[in-house]
Amino acid sequence: MVGPMPGGHTINTQILRVTDTRSVWIATIAIPLLLLAPAFWNGYPLLQWDTGGYLARWYEGYLVPSRSTVFGIYLHLGERSGFWLNLGIQTLATLWILQLVLRVLGLARPIRLIAISLVLVLTTALPWLSSMLLTDIFAGLSVLALFALVLHGEKIATLEKAALVAFTAFAAASHSATLAVLLGLCCAGWAVRPWLRRQLPLGGLVQGSLTLAAGAVMLLTANFALSGQLAWTPGGYGVPFGRMLQDGIVAQYLRDHCARQNLKLCPYREQLPPTADDFLWGHSMFNTLGRFQGLNDEMGFIVLHSLAEYPAWQARAALTATADQLAHVATGEGTNGWIPHTYGIIERYIPAQLAPMRKAKQQRWQLDFTAINRIHVPVALASMLAVALLFGHGLWRRRRDDFTLLAGTVTLALLGNAFICGVISGPHDRYGARMVWVATFVVLIAAARALAKDDADELLSP
Template structure:
């Protein structure tokens, strides 16, 4: 009995020490990670801006719908305007930290030191801090995939308040961009399809909750559109964006050459002068402006898109495969985030003149950001991470081991492929669309690496220190 007492005191001391250490790591992660996530914006002296930022900023003020510019995200930005948008960046950083730790927690890897280690690697090697530091919807694309994963597959492991907050976050993320909503919808559809094959690994209640976030997200967007514009309508521009991709692939020119003799289309006089890229057509100084932009050409673009799909199925199929494959490897950080974004500058000058000083003084507006150097790290890491996620999924299927890591790898793989399909086929391949999503592949690869190290060392998962 006497010999047991020192042992008990020793265990108690170790437990208290471990708790103090854990508490220290919790505070470190809570304070340091959000700051590091916002390091690009802090260094810049102002939130990072992008080509599309101005369109979102203007939604509150202009009172009409603009193609591909969510009013939900516009309202979100407006309510952070008085803080020079630092409130928005704070929300984005804290949401990132919350969802990263939530994923680790439901996977049984909730050690704070591990969260710090994984977060640091993501911050140093992926686009994550640049996304969190930017006034753009892109940070919510990857986060929503992870939040949907937790909600659908591990909702029983989180509290009711957390589940409600996660539900609202996922719906909001879907409402910020149609492509994000489409990816989430695709994930839910795949979930319903494979559920009978997974022997109860996916609960019906979880899938219902995940699917309901899509409905609420869509309703949120319709309500915001009605509130700001008086129109109960979806965000416009789908046909125009798809038209641009088909024009870039040569399909529009072929259609016009074949049908202009008998069809009186506005674009017929320009059929031999079409720009080489969709960006040049939609956002450059092209005949698109001359013919009234979306308002003047939307019906005609929709007509050509639908008829081209029917008339050239083989050409369309080839373009879809090429665009999806290209989008998968277009993952460089920083597209559209440089010193020449006149529309965004003009919107800030027109509606937020008080912010002109800090905006113009920022490093971005002086061309001080060198993404070429950054992408020497980001691009190889992104491509290697995608290969690693596919390997993790393939190994799980080969071994018939559908553990949580395999299911997470499957979720991310489907999300990456869906994102590449939706963005590459509809809008055409862009690095921005890949970079905003591919960091979650690095996250999965890091989780698998830490789990594998714990298994090899024989350390119990709940006591492994990193």
């Protein structure tokens, strides 16, 4: 009978160290290239309908609804590189945040990071988000960043923590919905801290809250620098008004009140378009009546009064919109050849980019997400269900470990994102796709933890 080899554990450890050293280099090079694969294939950074509005902020010098000046400045810094600098930042930030979460959970082997990243690239919207000139890549990354900062700040070196604070603040300033989701997570943290004092350090919650405050200050400062106005990014009542119009609430309010109130929309009450997008961004009476500048006060009046007059209807509509948004997770909404506003902004302000942009496959209508979504949509829906079950299982077993808290954080982020985007803007696939890949990441972490336990048992066995 042959016994175990003397020093066998030492040999195994040395092999693992050599393998990990090689894997670090592979991960550092391969993962960013995989994340940029859609942009390389396209021949140019991917564009979206909203991209032009952000690009124009540097040049136009005034604030427009839902277009962050912070993100506009960020895009402007990459113009000379054809925006490849921006994509490089996005992919490196993605690599950093993914490995940081694995590291704070004690799963930081490079080969594991490579495997998880490869699955995310093949089955989720992540590479399409990181290859696109849009705020969406920062929505999911900021949830993971806030989790690491609040719950595991003591495991992170001072310089890296400062970078994490700056990144999270920037992400919060890039889009109001992202800020709202992060703020909701912080509020939830404060609410449950009396029961989770050991797991939720007071210093971490304070630091996370101050980081979001810094993001708000960053946005106000950028708005003032570019427009001379110390004001929040406008958007006001237009977006929720559009959602209420889509639900039929606006039409009912006009029918009930136009006989007694002199509203600009009353002559058009029988001609309202069926969707919010048609009203706000199509050729509707919204343009005739002066768009946001001409209708903002009236839209605000109708929004506030319809909330008071139809509370049950509003509640049902909100629940329906939230549930509907959870099911809207397809990749690629708004990323096709029909984005005339973005083309117009590039032609007007960045003409040097016209030639390479026009050569891209997207601008030649060669981009089709049908086949991609046959994989992405079922993976996304299954991941959401799985992460909710993982969180529920942890609660049932009364576990307060790091993984249960991560699953809970992501579950709340998904619900918060669905509520905020669905209720205010109306359900869109883009809003779901930018967040749901994080659920797949959590499911892969669960698999990695199970495999790591099996590997540890095998390594320690004689």
